[in-house]
Amino acid sequence: MTRARLLVVGSIVLSLALVGIYLAAGGASYAPEKSQNPCKPRPWTNPDSLQEIAQQISLSALDGAACQLGVTRETLARALTTEEARDRFAKRYGIDDAKLAEAIQAGLVRAVDDAENAGALSPLIAGPLRGFVEDVPLDQAIELVKGGSSLVGTFRNFLGPAGDLLEQLLP
């Protein structure tokens, strides 16, 4: 083989080897993970504590609200961090407070449904809790989504003396 051919063949072999190695190492899929469709329910893990139930309720509520608004769960989560972020979100997506409240309430209802279906909430609690979140005002609804644990706390206060039974009814 002449030097000229050797050079050309060498360039082809080295180039293909590099591309092949990088493809095999995952170069074609090295990209940010795509956001999941919020309308598809996420699997519930077996909760060990009240805090874990609260976390999953919170995420499920975000998914439900995002699904209703047609945005990703992540976009909605960022919008709920501050009032300014909420205003920017409302402006960008043309969503007023009433629509946002409606979506978050729907999200909370879905979260209660998901928790009940996963066996994380007893039907005895899920029923009244569902009724409670359906009418909760926007600011309080946002706080509930932000910290799922406060949902349980708020509901306990709402139940009054009967709230002590809540811990016992949780798995």
Add this chain to the structure above:
Amino acid sequence: MNAAAPRPRVAALALAVGLVLADSSVVVLALPEIYRELDTSVAGVTWVLISFNLVMALAAVPAALVARRVGPGRAASVGLAIFAGAGLACGVSDHLSTLIVARCVQALGGALAVTAALELLPATVGSERRATLVWASAGATGAALGPAVGGLLTELVSWQSIFLIQIPISLAAAVPILAVARHEQATGIIEPELRRTGKPHLWANLALAMVSAAIAAALFLLVLLLIEGWRLSPIEAAIVVSVMPLAALVGSRLGNYVESARARAAAGAIFVSGGLGGLALLPSAEVAVTVPPQILVGLGLSLVLSALTETALGGRAPQAIHGGWTISARHAGVVLGLLALTPIFTHEIAEQRKDAINAGTAVILDSPVEPLLKIKLTQKVTDRLDEEKGKVPTIGPAFEPLPDDPRERAETIQLREELQDQLNRGATHAFSSSFALAALLGLLALIPIALSRRIEL
């Protein structure tokens, strides 16, 4: 009659060519700094690069005609003086528009100096072929070294120093040439060694344009990825991209063992495309993975640029005019490459930033940290993103101070790493399409290279 001793004159001419052609890429590493300091946009700052290359592309052939008319010694001296003066104007610019205008003037002076240098070299080195080799090698070396030198100067001094340092270098190169200018009568007439063909070598120049577009993309995009995407400092990026000129040195040695210019050009174009293909498929955001692709690009650029320049000039006279065509083709390629790829990667950066932010938010939401901390972190990360509008942010400060509780601390650190990983993925992936398109352009250059087979050196 020699107006100056040949060796200093050859060195001065090679320095002039290397300096001017390095200027086409020397600001690449300084662009992020200029972008910040002059408060402009990514698309706007690319014009610091595009304007120089555009004027070089348009002015190279007319400059060669002027050089032949007024005498190459005089033209080269005046060209270097203009280049130095415009360099000063670039160095003191405090606005993007004045910087771009000064860059245009710099390119005019540069075009005059480079084409006149080619007219002077044959008489200095003794043959047209050797002159072509010196000229092409100086140009390839300058183009390869430019980004690394520019990065070092930006980090150690300032972006302005890139232009200011060109003034003494230009003047140093002009001194031995001035002696030629004084003896213009004796050196101005060069007997062409080979046949006069008149027309420029279409295929070689077309291939030069395509390959130059791919190489410009490799340099420009890699620097942006390192500085804006992976947050390296200009000096760190300069060290990283110095792999390319080092590989180019090896490539030029390698080229000495192969007679066929077409084989060297083809292998060079394949190496450049292979390297760009590797950059399009980076499997992680680590500096080490950029090294093998850079080696291929470096090897390729020295092989292909010198081989195509030799082919374009071989057997053609006057050398300055045909040299002007090669300069024109190279810089037109750079301009077209930048103009074609800039909108693609700016769009991709915006898209990937969005995806990375969503992926990062998902990481926070799915993490085991307690809900109120999640919201707090999401808010802090969102604030960081707003502060660094349009860029890929460093999110480390959003996680400060770390919690005292060891378990929470470990969770937060893991969360920070996962979030940074998503941002790195976004930053890296944002450049993939542009690198892939540039690789394709390099491969397409094989068509005109194949068609140029009839004229071999």
